[in-house]
Structure formats: C-alpha cells, structure tokens
Amino acid sequence: MNLLDIRNLSIELVTGSEPILAVDRVSLTMKEGEVRGLVGESGSGKSLLAQAIIGVLDDKWKVHADRFHWRGQDLLRLTPEERKKVITKDVAMIFQEPMACLDPTTTIGSQLEEAIDEQLLSGNFWQRRKQRKKSIIRLLHKVGIKKHIECINSYPHQLTEALCQRIMIAIALAKKPLLLIADEPTAAMESTNQGQIFRLLSSLNQLKNMSILLISHDLENITHWTNTITVMYSGQFVEAGTTSQIFNQPYHPYTKALIDCSPKANIHLPTKSRLMTLPGSIPILQHLPIGCRLGPRCPRAQQECVQAPKVTNHHGHQVSCHFSLKGSK
Amino acid sequence: MLIFTLRRLNLFFFTMLLLTLLSFSLSFLFPGNALLNVSGQINASPEQILLLSESYKTESSIFAQYISYLKHILSGDLGISMSSQTPISVEIADLLPATIELSMVALLLAMAIGIPLGFIAAIKHNKPADNIILSIAMIGYSIPVFWLGLLAILIFSITLPWLPSAGQISLLFEIKHVTGIQLIDILLSDNAYKWQAFQNASAHIILPACVIAVAPGTIFIRLARSSMLEVLETSYIRAASAKGLTFNQIIFHHAIRNSLVKIIRHVGLQFANLITLAMITEVIFSWPGIGRWLIDSIYQRDYTAIQSGLLVLSCFIFIIHILTDFVYAALNPMARDNKHA
Ligand SMILES: Nc1ncnc2c1ncn2[C@@H]1O[C@H](COP(=O)(O)OP(=O)(O)OP(=O)(O)O)[C@@H](O)[C@H]1O
Ligand code: SF4
Ligand SMILES: [Mg+2]
Numbered sequence A: 001m002n003l004l005d006i007r008n009l010s011i012e013l014v015t016g017s018e019p020i021l022a023v024d025r026v027s028l029t030m031k032e033g034e035v036r037g038l039v040g041e042s043g044s045g046k047s048l049l050a051q052a053i054i055g056v057l058d059d060k061w062k063v064h065a066d067r068f069h070w071r072g073q074d075l076l077r078l079t080p081e082e083r084k085k086v087i088t089k090d091v092a093m094i095f096q097e098p099m100a101c102l103d104p105t106t107t108i109g110s111q112l113e114e115a116i117d118e119q120l121l122s123g124n125f126w127q128r129r130k131q132r133k134k135s136i137i138r139l140l141h142k143v144g145i146k147k148h149i150e151c152i153n154s155y156p157h158q159l160t161e162a163l164c165q166r167i168m169i170a171i172a173l174a175k176k177p178l179l180l181i182a183d184e185p186t187a188a189m190e191s192t193n194q195g196q197i198f199r200l201l202s203s204l205n206q207l208k209n210m211s212i213l214l215i216s217h218d219l220e221n222i223t224h225w226t227n228t229i230t231v232m233y234s235g236q237f238v239e240a241g242t243t244s245q246i247f248n249q250p251y252h253p254y255t256k257a258l259i260d261c262s263p264k265a266n267i268h269l270p271t272k273s274r275l276m277t278l279p280g281s282i283p284i285l286q287h288l289p290i291g292c293r294l295g296p297r298c299p300r301a302q303q304e305c306v307q308a309p310k311v312t313n314h315h316g317h318q319v320s321c322h323f324s325l326k327g328s329k
Numbered sequence B: 001m002l003i004f005t006l007r008r009l010n011l012f013f014f015t016m017l018l019l020t021l022l023s024f025s026l027s028f029l030f031p032g033n034a035l036l037n038v039s040g041q042i043n044a045s046p047e048q049i050l051l052l053s054e055s056y057k058t059e060s061s062i063f064a065q066y067i068s069y070l071k072h073i074l075s076g077d078l079g080i081s082m083s084s085q086t087p088i089s090v091e092i093a094d095l096l097p098a099t100i101e102l103s104m105v106a107l108l109l110a111m112a113i114g115i116p117l118g119f120i121a122a123i124k125h126n127k128p129a130d131n132i133i134l135s136i137a138m139i140g141y142s143i144p145v146f147w148l149g150l151l152a153i154l155i156f157s158i159t160l161p162w163l164p165s166a167g168q169i170s171l172l173f174e175i176k177h178v179t180g181i182q183l184i185d186i187l188l189s190d191n192a193y194k195w196q197a198f199q200n201a202s203a204h205i206i207l208p209a210c211v212i213a214v215a216p217g218t219i220f221i222r223l224a225r226s227s228m229l230e231v232l233e234t235s236y237i238r239a240a241s242a243k244g245l246t247f248n249q250i251i252f253h254h255a256i257r258n259s260l261v262k263i264i265r266h267v268g269l270q271f272a273n274l275i276t277l278a279m280i281t282e283v284i285f286s287w288p289g290i291g292r293w294l295i296d297s298i299y300q301r302d303y304t305a306i307q308s309g310l311l312v313l314s315c316f317i318f319i320i321h322i323l324t325d326f327v328y329a330a331l332n333p334m335a336r337d338n339k340h341a
Helices: A044-056 A078-090 A108-115 A125-142 A149-153 A162-174 A190-209 A219-223 A243-248 A253-260 B002-029 B034-039 B046-055 B061-075 B086-124 B130-142 B145-159 B182-188 B194-231 B235-242 B247-284 B290-299 B304-329
Strands: A002-015 A020-031 A035-039 A059-062 A067-070 A091-094 A179-185 A211-215 A228-233 A234-243 A311-312 A318-320
Touching: A002 A044, A020 A044, A020 A211, A020 A228, A035 A190, A035 A219, A035 B046, A044 A059, A044 A078, A044 A091, A044 A179, A044 A211, A059 B086, A067 A078, A078 A091, A078 B235, A091 B235, A108 A125, A108 A149, A108 A162, A125 A149, A125 A162, A162 A190, A179 A190, A190 A211, A211 A219, A219 A228, A219 A243, A219 A253, A219 B061, A228 A253, A234 A243, A234 A253, A243 B002, A253 B182, B002 B034, B002 B061, B002 B304, B034 B046, B034 B304, B086 B130, B086 B182, B086 B194, B086 B247, B086 B290, B086 B304, B130 B194, B145 B247, B194 B247, B235 B247, B247 B290, B247 B304, B290 B304
Parallel strands: A020 A234, A035 A211, A035 A228, A091 A179, A179 A211
Antiparallel strands: A002 A020, A002 A059, A002 A067, A228 A234, A234 A318, A311 A318
C-alpha cells in the first residue's frame, strides 16, 4: 500500500486579477520506507508542493487535487482542519531556512518540548516534566548534538545555521514520523556537515523504516541517498522513476540536460570543455509559458508543445513530454 | 545585558545634555532679560539681582553660564514662577505625580484594550470582525480630543450622572501626600474610609483616562494588527503549525510574544503623543496636573515655568522611553545580546 498517493495536485496563487497556477497537476507517490528525491531548479515549486502536502500554506494559496490518500485514507473527504490533524500526526517537515523556522523569542528547549507527543508521557505533572526533559536530551543526542545543556538554554540566533538544522530535525523526529519531508536539508552547509546530515537521515530510514521525501535543486547531490526521484520544472511534473532509471536513462529533455550538466556525468570529457546546459532560465510566476513550460528552453520543442503533454508510464518510469527520448531510442 | 544598560545610560546622558541645552537657550530666546527668564525673580531688588547674576555667572562666557545653569538644576533649583513667585520645583513636585498617574492609567487602558483588539482583528483577517475593529479604530483616531472630552462630560457626567467631571478626588477625603500618585497614596494610608476613597478616586480618573486613551488605543489596534499579521506570515509560525500545534497554541505560545516585541518598540513614541493629549484633557477635566499648569503658564507668559516645565516633561517622556526599551529587551533575547543591541 502506498503511504502517500497524490494525483494532479495544483496550487494557485490567488491575487488581485487572475489566479496564477504555481504548481500545475503534479503527481507524487511514496511507498513505506522509501527515500524519494524531489528535484528541480530553484523556483520550480518544490517547497510549495511540500507545504501543500503538510497543509501549512496560508490563505492566498488555493490547493486542489484529484486524489490525496494517506495510508489508504482519502484526505479530500476531510475538512482542512481534520486533514491537517491526520497529516501532522505522522508527517514531519524540515523547512528550507532552519534559523527562520525557530521562534526567535523562545528557547530551543521549550520549542523542542512542544513537539513531544503528550500521549507518550505518563504520571503526574512532575514526572511528565522529567520525562519531557529526558526525551528532548535523547532527541538532541540522536541528531548528534552533544552539548545539550547549552543548546537547550540558547535562543536560535545564538546558534549556527547547521546547528539549527539539526534542531529542526530533532523537532521533526520527536513525533516519530512515518514520513519526513526534508526541504533542502543541507543547503548553506559545508560538505562535511552535509554528509553527516545525509547519513543521519539514511540511518533513520534504515533503522526506523521512516520514508523520506528529500527535496533538492541538485540532482547529483542526492542520487546517492535516494531510491526514487521525481523531477519538477516550473511547477509542472517532468519525470519520475527509480534513481537508476532517471540517472542512467532519462526520457525527458530537461532531466537529460540536468544530468549532462552535472560534473560527475562529464568525467570523460576533456577538462575545461563547456558543460551542456539549457539556454535561458526558469520563467517567473507572472510570465509562465502556456502548454509545456519548458518549451522556450527545450531543444526538442515543436508545435505540439503549446499543449501541455500527458504523463506516460513505461514500467514505472513516468515522463511528461510529447517527444520524450524514449521514442528516439 | 550590561552593555545594553550602559548604552541606555549613555543615551540618557546625552539626551539630558541636549534637553538642558535647549531649555538653557530658551531663556535667551524668550523675550525679556535672560537672567529674569531663567530665575523668575521679577520683583527682585537691585542687590538681589546682583546676587543672582553672580550665581548664574551672567558676566562670564556662555559656557560658564550653562555650567552654572546645570548646577542650579542639579541642586533642584528651577527658579521661581513669575506669576506665583513660588519655587517651580515645589509646584512641579506637587503636580507631576498627578500627570504621571493619569497618563499611566491612560497608557495601560490604551494598551489593554487596543492590543487585544488588534490581535483579534489580525486573527480574523478579512472577516467582518476585522473590518468592524478597523472602522472603530479609524473613527476613534479621527475624533479631536477636546470635543471627545466635552462629549464625555456631557454624556457621563451631566445626562447620566455616573461619573464626576472635574478634579482628582472628592474634597471629603483627606489623603496624605506620600508618593503623589493618588491611587497608591490611598492604598498606603490608614484612613478608615480607604476603600470609599479609592472608589471615588477611580471614578474621577476613569473619564479623563478613557478620553486620553482613545487615540493611542486606536494606534495600538493598528500596530497590533499589522505586527500580528506580519508574525503570522513568518516561517517559524508555519513550522510550528507543521509541528502539529493547534491554532490556539501557536497564537498563545509564539505569535503573541513575537508581536508584542514589535509593538513595545512603539510605546515610547506613542507616549509622547499621549502626554500632549493628556495636557489638553487636564484642562477640560480640571485635573491638577502639570499639563494644565503648563498651559496656564503659557497664557500668563510665565517663561520660567514654561522653560522648566518643558524640561521636566521631556525628561519624564524620555525616562518612559528608556523603560520601554528595557521591557523590549526582556521580551526579545536578540536585543539583550551585545552583538545585536
Ligand atoms: N509567498 C510567496 N508569494 C509569492 N510567490 C511565491 C511565494 N513563495 C513562493 N513563490 C513563488 O512560487 C514559485 C515556487 O516557489 P518555491 O519556493 O516552491 O520554489 P522552490 O522549488 O522551493 O525553489 P528553491 O529551490 O529556491 O527553494 C517561485 O516562482 C516563487 O517565486
Ligand atoms: S513537451 Fe515539448 S517542450 Fe516540453 S519537454 Fe517535451 S519536447 Fe520539450
Ligand atoms: Mg524551496
């Protein structure tokens, strides 16, 4: 059974004149124990999608989906409040800017304590307090923070960005989630710290069978840690499949360009030769192309591309392109 | 925190320097003799004048004159009133506490009513409650204070004789002057009719305090609303909501505290505004405070009183400003650290 099954999720930005379709019919499934990468350039709507899943987008965004199942339960039948309750019980999220996601006027300790599930505690007031203290220290140790006393009594601005990220992970782990959504967990971090965070996440995945949705703008950076990958571009679904399918045999021109421009795939090239990239840059929300949004930058674009392509499935390898590389091979 | 305190002290010192300079120069800018303006001794004999000019060093350089003026102020000598010929320090010590009392009650009222209303408006953003509160704020802000004061007297003292319209307390009660803040003095006294006196004094203060509080209160509504809206958009609120906290938990544990931090910064500024309103209101309600006294002094061209009264009032406003800075630091850990102070 799928843990999470989302079909055609759209997110509209409701502003003055006419709504803007920031995320356009993206589908996503997560199996139990799976690590899925969600990849796309900056501004392709990855964070929006993640926030829509966990239900924390504010009123100016309107979310619509054809299907939204969580462990077989149809969440679309529930009111937004009920849905959020179900989702936040088992899904945790690490946001993109860890420092900005911690309340600047509250100590780390009490922010951690809030995340502890009250139902796991027992006894009277004092016993509960003690248990809570103990469990936050355990959580901090789990994410590799040894100086827990200093940490508990600090305010967010007194800590480094990397430390805040670990605390965000600790907060996320507090409720023992079945699914962890990690939005660029290693952005703005040195590579040693990056490795530690990825290893921590992957050990949690293996030991606790926790599924992870790993969001990144860097395809190459995460392929080592993921089982499956979904690629997005400018709010549209591009391609999804297992990591090896995506990395070794991309069907979509955009994925191919992403892989071709990563240094690892170009080891065999002579040094200093130009990396292959697509011309131009990702469109801004106010000027989205019609049809396939990659159109203006796509080397294979033709007349038909003004109609948005449909998703086709080749043995679990889904691609959304009129002229996918599948056909040419 | 030490550095924070030192900085505020430093600021206090330089502001005082500037304020005294300003008040010192006023004695030259006002028409008439500078020495008479600063001392208020209009009926002095030639010998006394000679003594005075000796003590204010009028023959020496302007700098020496300023220093001797500072010495006079620091020893508590603000000159004597031109009109009543009593020492101004005595008059101010008599009147300032009443103004402090009135303005503090008004400030608390404005904050206690304005801030929660602003929060409610922000939480019900774009719903009827928000629009109603905003319209009330708009109306309240645009009513002139003297008109509101007269209207309040007309309604609550004359048509409905609920509240007294003038004075600080009924003359029946005799309260010893300890702190000067009447409500505190009553509580401190061992009068048998303490509670009646307290009720009476409260009844006297309510109407003027409410009149003063209206305009600042509406500003607090808007400040609270916009800062709460700003806080509700932040990532940490979104993250708290993703943690699974309920809306009430988010509001009470995170949003209110962070919005208060933003609001407190403005309290000092609003207080200067509030004192101006208090001065006018004191005249309307015959409140024995320094505002009424200062306005009377202006009518009587009592330059010594104007000069010293302004100095004392601005000192008071500035002290409140610094106190709110400390409250701000207590609420905001970032301000306490030297790096960010
Ligand atoms: N609060 C907002 N108001 C208006 N537009 C927004 C807002 N947040 C995001 N957007 C727009 O929505 C689009 C998608 O944003 P999103 O943050 O999901 O991108 P992303 O894929 O996470 O990129 P990044 O790698 O930079 O995090 C962008 O074009 C962005 O400009
Ligand atoms: S649909 Fe057309 S424009 Fe879009 S990726 Fe495929 S070929 Fe390129
Ligand atoms: Mg993002």
